[in-house]
Amino acid sequence: MSETREIKIRVNDKWVTGLVKSGTTLLRFLRDNGFTEVKEGCGEGECGTCTVLLDGKAVTSCLVLALQVDGREVVTIKKEGDQLLEALKEAFVSYGASQCGFCTPGMVMIARWLLTENPKPNREEIRDALSGNLCRCTGYQKIVDAIEHTSRDL
Ligand code: FES
Numbered sequence: 836m837s838e839t840r841e842i843k844i845r846v847n848d849k850w851v852t853g854l855v856k857s858g859t860t861l862l863r864f865l866r867d868n869g870f871t872e873v874k875e876g877c878g879e880g881e882c883g884t885c886t887v888l889l890d891g892k893a894v895t896s897c898l899v900l901a902l903q904v905d906g907r908e909v910v911t912i913k914k915e916g917d918q919l920l921e922a923l924k925e926a927f928v929s930y931g932a933s934q935c936g937f938c939t940p941g942m943v944m945i946a947r948w949l950l951t952e953n954p955k956p957n958r959e960e961i962r963d964a965l966s967g968n969l970c971r972c973t974g975y976q977k978i979v980d981a982i983e984h985t986s987r988d989l
């Protein structure tokens with residue numbers, strides 16, 4: 836039988852309350868509550884486009900159950916006042932690292948996590964961090980350039 840429960844998740848510094856079923860993913864919860872900046876790609880943990888930070892750690896939100904996130908903290912690309920996120924977004928624009936833009940929210944969030952863990956990654960470490968995030972448009976070069984540029988100012 837499918838359990839339905841009320842949960843509360845802190846998203847971008849605001850508490851969001853909602854009813855979820857036992858199988859509801861964090862991705863579905865976020866999108867259903869207006870956080871449509873979190874994109875749904877494969878839905879199977881393969882493309883990285885749904886990446887968010889959960890208690891500071893990058894996760895693919897399509898693979899996390901919303902029930903497991905009750906009371907915890909999520910950050911998406913739209914969080915305001917986050918200097919590192921802002922710097923990454925500006926660099927993605929100036930380096931042309933976003934074309935169709937579908938992968939961009941996931942790319943920026945994985946980069947946000949990487950630069951918190953390792954503020955001066957080399958290009959190989961950047962590529963390694965991006966290995967779970969697929970982009971059909973850019974060839975990755977410009978994405979790596981944008982992240983490397985952001986890391987210079989840290
Ligand atoms: S939609 Fe989550 S990894 Fe592809």
Ligand code: FES
Pocket residue numbers: 932933934935936937938939969970971972973
């Ligand atoms: S910019 Fe189109 S998938 Fe990456």
